[in-house]
Amino acid sequence: AQSVTQLDSQVPVFEEAPVELRCNYSSSVSVYLFWYVQYPNQGLQLLLKYLSGSTLVKGINGFEAEFNKSQTSFHLRKPSVHISDTAEYFCAVSGRGQAGTALIFGKGTTLSVSS
Amino acid sequence: NAGVTQTPKFRILKIGQSMTLQCTQDMNHNYMYWYRQDPGMGLKLIYYSVGAGITDKGEVPNGYNVSRSTTEDFPLRLELAAPSQTSVYFCASSYSAGNGETQYFGPGTRLLVL
Structure with a gap:
């Protein structure tokens, strides 16, 4: 079984500041890791995902995340945020080869960018 | 392509009332x-x-x-709607599962049970 912990429920930042949203996971098997973003009153869309290979993953809108197996973390970063990045961000995990388990989501982090 | 659509x-x-939340995808996804x-x-x-005619329970299936x-x-x-079913419901689809496939989400249905 897998679980995901998003360490911050809310992250307020000023525009053009860097941001890091933290995600730790727990699993007894190898996993795939995902970050999804949910803009207000919309569905979720994929920001980026880690499947294998390079531990630094680049996604859309200037976001990137680093997979750290020893620390079981997958933190999301952006060097300079915009007002339009205000949204809720979800970290998720799925087990490799486990077709029926779908995605296990964290509780979400609300990123609020102000000017 | 419309992707995943949900109504209402x-x-x-x-x-105590009943209702059906609709979900349709046009990406020919199996899951x-x-x-x-x-x-x-x-x-x-x-x-x-996992395909037409095959369904399975997830983490919170009771009442659905x-x-x-x-x-x-x-x-x-x-x-039989209950206040505990007040929530936002999302439908998603993917071509397959277990190999890191992206799930594509609909816009959601907001349900209020009073």
Whole structure:
């Protein structure tokens, strides 16, 4: 079984500041890791995902995340945020080869960018 | 392509009423999922389907039923609505599962049970 912990429920930042949203996971098997973003009153869309290979993953809108197996973390970063990045961000995990388990989501982090 | 579409966008139900949340995808995906999202709780899987005629329970299936008669459609049925079912419901789909596939989400249905 897998679980995901998003360490911050809310992250307020000023525009053009860097941001890091933290995600730790727990699993007894190898996993795939995902970050999804949910803009207000919309569905979720994929920001980026880690499947294998390079531990630094680049996604859309200037976001990137680093997979750290020893620390079981997958933190999301952006060097300079915009007002339009205000949204809720979800970290998720799925087990490799486990077709029926779908995605296990964290509780979400609300990123609020102000000017 | 419309992707994943859901209807209705918003609904108010009285306790004990029933309703069906509709979900359709036009990407020829085999896998479809229903999640519910409660504030501060993330998304929880209700039911999923690996193809037409095949469905299985997720983490929180009680009070819900599903069917999958076609590849495109995956309706979610609430038989006796309860206040605990007040939530936002998301349908998602993917081509396959278990290999890191991206799930594509619909815009959601906001349900209020009074």
